[in-house]
Amino acid sequence: MSKIAEEVGDCQRCALGKDRNMPVLGEGPLDALLMFVGEGPGADEDVQGKPFVGKAGQLLDRILKAAEISREEIYITNVVKCRPPGNRVPAIEEIVVCQKFLEAQIAIINPSIIVCLGNTPAKWILGTTEGITKLRGRWFSWRGIDVMPMFHPSYLLRNESRKKDSPKALTWQDIQEVRKRLDDARLRRSR
Numbered sequence: 401m402s403k404i405a406e407e408v409g410d411c412q413r414c415a416l417g418k419d420r421n422m423p424v425l426g427e428g429p430l431d432a433l434l435m436f437v438g439e440g441p442g443a444d445e446d447v448q449g450k451p452f453v454g455k456a457g458q459l460l461d462r463i464l465k466a467a468e469i470s471r472e473e474i475y476i477t478n479v480v481k482c483r484p485p486g487n488r489v490p491a492i493e494e495i496v497v498c499q500k501f502l503e504a505q506i507a508i509i510n511p512s513i514i515v516c517l518g519n520t521p522a523k524w525i526l527g528t529t530e531g532i533t534k535l536r537g538r539w540f541s542w543r544g545i546d547v548m549p550m551f552h553p554s555y556l557l558r559n560e561s562r563k564k565d566s567p568k569a570l571t572w573q574d575i576q577e578v579r580k581r582l583d584d585a586r587l588r589r590s591r
């Protein structure tokens with residue numbers, strides 16, 4: 401992983417490298433059973449060089465805590481490692497040139513479960529054009545890894561309702577499913 405960090409640190413393979421402050425490789429234990437993949441760093445992440453530290457990250461922390469999943473036991477990263485200006489969706493050509501880093505991270509960590517936060521990682525991993533509203537809450541198998549798409553926390557910040565079938569209520573269901581699958585994976589590892 402340190403080799404990947406070195407390469408990402410100097411990377412100018414796509415236009416996003418030009419305007420970034422710091423690339424954000426990701427963080428977490430290299431033997432994590434559970435990996436979260438978001439879209440790309442935001443403004444706070446770009447300044448700190450760490451993933452999910454802004455408002456969306458703080459909401460993610462609260463979701464994890466409520467589900468009794470420790471952030472310290474998961475590996476968190478993004479599809480692109482440099483901040484898209486104005487938090488726009490990364491362009492397909494940026495994703496294509498950056499994907500070798502995410503591929504390498506997944507190969508090193510070899511998680512049992514990947515949670516895709518939002519459209520961009522869900523579409524990249526599942527190779528689908530379906531949107532997150534249709535994909536979320538369903539389990540997929542990808543290269544032997546269980547994959548669960550969920551709403552991105554920044555989307556939840558824009559949709560405050562907790563009513564039945566609201567994005568927040570659905571996310572609560574989804575994280576419970578992830579927690580159950582994580583418990584199974586922990587059990588398998590302990591045997």
Ligand code: SF4
Nearest residue numbers: 411414417481482498
């Ligand atoms: S987004 Fe990825 S490919 Fe583009 S400059 Fe950053 S690390 Fe390199």
